[in-house]
Amino acid sequence: MPANLYLGLISGTSADGIDAALVEFDGPAGAGTLTARLVFGRTYPWQPALRAQLVELGQQSAQVSLDAVAELDVRIGLAFADAALQALADSGVAAADVAAIGSHGQTLRHRPEARPGDGAAPYTLQLGDPNTIAERTGIRTVADFRRRDVAAGGHGAPLLPALHAALLQSTAEDRAVLNLGGIANLTLLPRAAASDQGEVRGFDTGPANGLMDAWCLRHRGEAFDRDGAFAAAGQVDDALLARLRAEPWFALPPPKSTGRDQFHLGWVESQLRGTEAPQDVQATLLALSAHTVADALRATQPATARVIACGGGVHNRALMAALADALPGCVVESSAAHGLDPDAVEAMGFAWLARQTLHGLPGNLPSVSGAKGPRVLGGIYPA
Known part of the structure; x- marks a missing residue:
């Protein structure tokens, strides 16, 4: 070897x-x-x-x-x-x-x-x-x-943007690599030939799977929401989503990072009114992940043509669909399309x-x- x-x-x-x-x-x-x-x-x-x-x-x-x-x-x-x-x-x-x-x-x-x-x-x-x-x-x-x-x-x-750039940067289009772990983070890859497009950047955008996993474990006894089925059974609570998106951390400019000690179930519960159905909360947490990624991408690299996703969230079909809906005109695809196992x-x-x-x-x-x-x-x- x-x-x-x-x-x-x-x-x-x-x-x-x-x-x-x-x-x-x-x-x-x-x-x-x-x-x-x-x-x-x-x-x-x-x-x-x-x-x-x-x-x-x-x-x-x-x-x-x-x-x-x-x-x-x-x-x-x-x-x-x-x-x-x-x-x-x-x-x-x-x-x-x-x-x-x-x-x-x-x-x-x-x-x-x-x-x-x-x-x-x-x-x-x-x-x-x-x-x-x-x-x-x-x-x-x-x-x-x-x-x-x-x-x-x-x-x-994040620590991997340099590797993302070496493996996935393009001379033809602005790209972003999206890691969907417990926390979501973006690597911004401007076109390599366009030196005026700025440096490679990367930052956490907020929760990806972590809150959904914890809520699913509590209410379904399952470690994760397979294919987003639990979320798909509910309806997004727009008022709850607005309260969650009002978290000041989301408005901070990069560089920034976060973790489970900030985005945990106690944080979610502080925004609940007590009458929400569990499946509706799950649907809202999925929407939170998708919208905060889209918000961050529009604010930092609005000309992004392609989002290359990796991490466990790639297997959540409902989450991937929500990301595509939140990013119209942008291709959202798994890193598998580029020969990289997302897991x-x-x-x-x-x-x-x-x-x-x-x-x-x-x-x-x-x-x-x-x-x-x-x-x-x-x-x-x-x-």
Whole structure:
């Protein structure tokens, strides 16, 4: 196997599983364009009790002891290591053939903006001990990608626009890459040949699947709304949608990022009147995701001709239809149309970030995160 084979691991905001992607990269590190071939990709489920704990801790009101956080860091690391080993076994790839693992971990809190009023420092917290991963797998591990960008004054997110640009930027049209995870984020890709179109930019737009998943779990006992069927059974509550869209965060200009600790069920419940049918709330949450993406795109790159979607939300046919309705005149399609498995793109990104780090190359884009400059991200944990 080639020395440019990397394994990316991530559990996203929804904590619906650990995504693993074995990726072979062609082309010199740091090149403006590259080829990334997905050798193997799969999502490995969390143990139910551990996932329930992660979802609970992602809520703003959750309280946990320092001992519990330290133990959870190791438990998540063990789960990531097990996912890596299972991916190697399932793909038939030997650990010795993998240059490095790029592990994102599990985000528990994301507060990248200082709050002068209470004297708090900006921070972001991902758990999943990389020492445990390196020890258990015997593979060099690169992890803790976000905190250096935050230390440099950035948001630590999104981290994949540079990869999106290398893989998907066009000379013919303005494009956007839309990641539909628990949170939605956009990468804006102006036509590559039009230097006056501005830099590549990216930012979070608000909730994608996270609120819908949590509401579905509460009212249907299911971890996600398969094909958007729960939402399709309801009607959008226009008054509720207006109250949700009035959240001040949506009006903030980029760079910006958010997480489950901001957009959680407590936030939704604060806007309910108590008489809404559960299916109508679900339909409204789906509409919120679609409208906030469309609002953000119109405000930042109105000439976008094509939206290339990835992440779990691609499989929600009702959400994809709502996005297409909210963006008339714009093609909305899965990244599969461009040869990229929508379920693997984010994990592929952390394989790429590990490669960047090992070559001493920046992984962030200051035009995206707001950092003071390009930075090499993450720490390296030898096997």
